[in-house]
Amino acid sequence: MIRLLHHYLQPESVVGVELNPIHLQVARDFFEAEQPGVTLVEGDARAWVESYRGEPFDMVIDDLFGDTDGEAERAITASGVWMGSLARLLTPEGALVINFGSREELRGSGYFTNQRVTRRFNAVHELTLPLFENAIGVFLGEALQPSELHTSLQELSGVGALYVDGRPKYRLRRIE
Known part of the structure; x- marks a missing residue:
């Protein structure tokens, strides 16, 4: 999804939250997920959403x-x-x-x-x-x-x- 977002929308920043560390590694190794402005978080999405206090x-x-x-x-x-x-x-x-x-x-x-x-x-x-x-x-x-x-x-x-x-x-x- 991150690669598609960058291709079609060119966002300034993207945050991706994924529970499974293997999925994160695949995203990094095969889908060019580590790009400038991209933050990948290993964690539970529900907990991350509840604790997020940054910019909208x-x-x-x-x-x-x-x-x-x-x-x-x-x-x-x-x-x-x-x-x-x-x-x-x-x-x-x-x-x-x-x-x-x-x-x-x-x-x-x-x-x-x-x-x-x-x-x-x-x-x-x-x-x-x-x-x-x-x-x-x-x-x-x-x-x-x-x-x-x-x-x-x-x-x-x-x-x-x-x-x-x-x-x-x-x-x-x-x-x-």
């Missing part, structure tokens, strides 16, 4: 998965408490991006069950790809229409693989 972030990405009997599942349920903790890390106009195992999991998340989390975000979008079950929730501090997000994606260099004949392969829906 423009974007927080939650892609926390583990497995049970070989099936992928979220490592931390996206409850109202967890989403509120992640939202606390953001600038007022910041974006929270969460990978969910399914559309149903997204629809059952803390955004829909916790009014404080609901009020925190001015726009919420669901991003899906036809060959995958998972759904990406994009929770925005500033209101954007799907057409504005499509335009932003098209302007990123190198995302041509997301398009066929100028049309997106993905589906983007605004959630009301």
Whole structure:
């Protein structure tokens, strides 16, 4: 993810938190994760989020998965408490991006069950790809229409693989 963020968004800084030291070593050795402005933290994401007291972030990405009997599942349920903790890390106009195992999991998340989390975000979008079950929730501090997000994606260099004949392969829906 860090390499992709650098390629598409060129952020000034990135913090990656990973529990498994082997995953961190693989990121360093094979995915060029150690770059200027990148901080890799070995630790539990929940504890790190709760203890963080630094500058707010423009974007927080939650892609926390583990497995049970070989099936992928979220490592931390996206409850109202967890989403509120992640939202606390953001600038007022910041974006929270969460990978969910399914559309149903997204629809059952803390955004829909916790009014404080609901009020925190001015726009919420669901991003899906036809060959995958998972759904990406994009929770925005500033209101954007799907057409504005499509335009932003098209302007990123190198995302041509997301398009066929100028049309997106993905589906983007605004959630009301």
